Amino acid sequence: MAVSDNSKESAHIRPKEQFDFFHDERVRSVFYQLLTIATVGLAAWYLISNTAQNLEARGMQTGFGFLNVAAGFDSYFKLIPNEAGVGTYGRIFIIGILNTLYVSFLAIIFSTILGFFIGVLRLSQNWLVSRVALAYVEIFRNTPFLIQVIFWYIGVFSLLPKVRDSIDLSGGAELLLLNNRGLYMPWPIPGDLFWLTGAALIIAIIAVVILKRWAQNRQDKTGKIFPTFIPSAAFLIFLPGTVYILTGMPLGWDMPQLEGFNFVGGATLPPSFVTLLVALSIYHASYTAEMVRAGILSVNKGQYDAAHSIGLRGGRVMSLVIIPQAMPAIVPPMISNWMSTIKNSSLAIAIGYPDLVSLFMQTSLNQAGYAIELVGMTMAFYMFVSLLISWLLNIYNKRVQLVER
């Protein structure tokens, strides 16, 4: 009762709010915002008018029409066919994007695997091993990436032997050959009935997923654990394998063969590609390692004790208790690390790998001009990728937050 009385009273006593134009927060807010818009607008107008004048004075053309004009050059490494003097600048743009994404994608996979490995070594009980892992992390994180890329290129991959003395990475089988022209490897040529093997593989994967679901359900209901690993592995190997043999092994391999002064056949990755891949993987693995370590350490020590006390053993403690709790701490920084892998692949320009920046912002810009359009398109691509990645990250974060109660 007394409470309600009080509130009534205070509502009466409360003075009538006076509207003070100069000190009102809303008025000020609108004023500041208008001021900001005016300043930014004026600055933008100033820059744009200057640019327009400059373009006119220099007789430079604008517009995106040049994308349909044939480019007078070609990229020596490309995933889609192209020809100098025939392929347009638009096609060069796509080649650049594909080259950037290709090398970044592989680098992301390798750096994540290597990073997890180093991160686990960092946490090793063995003092020496964890120190060596620490040295790896510190060395690669504290030197500029550009120096590393150039070092790998000039100090390692340029010193590779000539074609005749190629290094055989497959130990005498002549499958993976490394020389100063690049990395040579066999390339599969699927035969007529090869799609059946592919179909069998898909069926096997679906079967494994169903099996896992069923095993999980059974464990939830009865508490009995059904070992799924061996049956799944058997499914995945035997079903496609049997189909492959029954259809008469319809897969040929195009092998690299030494003919004259160079290898013919198979697939080739140029030295600049291999260099960039190695450099990116090693550099970003050092960051991933620290994230993995920090993530695993972020799990409370009590969780280990509790997991042990309910009878779980080493591997299961990690896979069922620690890793699921560490993942929310590991994944967000790791995804931004992936983004910086894509961004850092632009240093390809220093070693001549034709990525987007090198093809579009350097070669095309020198050949065609159109500075604003070229710079804008290149930046727009990176922004698009970045937005896509942060969108995925948001989805992940929301899912993680829902799980956590």
Place this chain on the structure above:
Amino acid sequence: MATIKTVATPAIAPPLSETSVLGWMRKNLFSSAFNTLLTFFTVYIIYISVKGLWVWGIADAVWVAENRRECFAINTDGACWAGIIAWLDNIFYGRYPREELWRINLGLFFLLMWMVPLWLPRVKAKISIGMTTVFLYPFLGGYLFAGSEKGIFMQIMLTTAIVCLLANTIHSIIGVFSGRSLPEFLSSLSGRKKVSDTTQRNIFLGLLALSFVVIYVWQMSWNLERVPWTKWGGLFLTLVIAGIGIASALPGGIILALGRRSRMPVIRVLSTAFIELFRSVPIITVLFMATTMFPLFMPQGFVLNKLVQVIIAVCLFNAAYMAETVRGGLQTIPKGQFEGAHTIGLGYWQTMGLIVMPQALKHMIPNIVGNFISLLKDTTLVSIIGLFDVLGMLRSISKDLPWLGLHKEPLVFGAILFFLICFTMSKYSRHLEAKLSTDHHN
């Protein structure tokens, strides 16, 4: 009957296995068969790599030679450090005129003099020292590095900077020895016990004005030859770009971060767009944008030189990154701090400047240092667009006739140089973080 001991029982010494070297080794290196195997394997790997590096870098290396051919004549397997030694001046100072090198050294020495007091625990008024470093040192350093005729504005700023440096230095020396500030010390010289704050301030300001006049007259006779920016290079140029970058990134980042958290939608959207734009593109594209598009942005006839273009690009880029660091720091401040500040009647800027920022900055220190490290590393990219920073200089060694083809050693040297700088900084920031931490450790 219960017996109560009034003296604590002395602790029993830990078992030998916990303290002795052998015990430590058993626990950390040979705890199981697998661990033992791992240890031996790692020792083998370390042995191989250290031995390889030792033989190449030190045992078989050539330190004194006239050119690369001579290096080969002495030893073909080792590194040819003679080339690095011959180019050492270029690596550090670029093509700066050799007889003017003292200017760079003096400038860096002044910077150190200005900043060392920030690390001395007994010196007071560190915030003013820090602020004057950021706002006044550029004039002193800029004049020393670039030289040329100075206008009236430059003369005034230069004199102010020197007066300030003098006052800072004397203040710090007094602070270290007596723990007092310079105005306090000055008034105590007059012999009287109690001096009011106003008198203290007046004495202090009077002395400052006097020294200002003296130095102003003195500096008019100085005449430094102009050194164009094209002659700047090496580690010096790298530090100039990174230094300006970090000094401007902090205020820029704070403003952008506050803008991103602002309640005014226009300001929020603009800040967010700026931050996200620069954070999502690689720095090399920003540098290319600077060199190709900035000339178009400028009014006709007005030419920005490449160094200024690069510095603007680095500042913009780094402000965006710093903004996210600051935002991260702001998020660590509990809401109660904002509410508390409002309760005692502080406005927005007072809340931010007096309550929030001082706490947030402490949390940010490791990340700010991390930002600086990555800025320093990223500065090497200016060599791609044709500035001769430390990497540009290192790479031109291999094009110098006597050292033609000397690629590996300069890169290794550059890597070691950067490693020393960056590793020291990151270690120091971790130490600082531990020192400043007021959290309760559990």
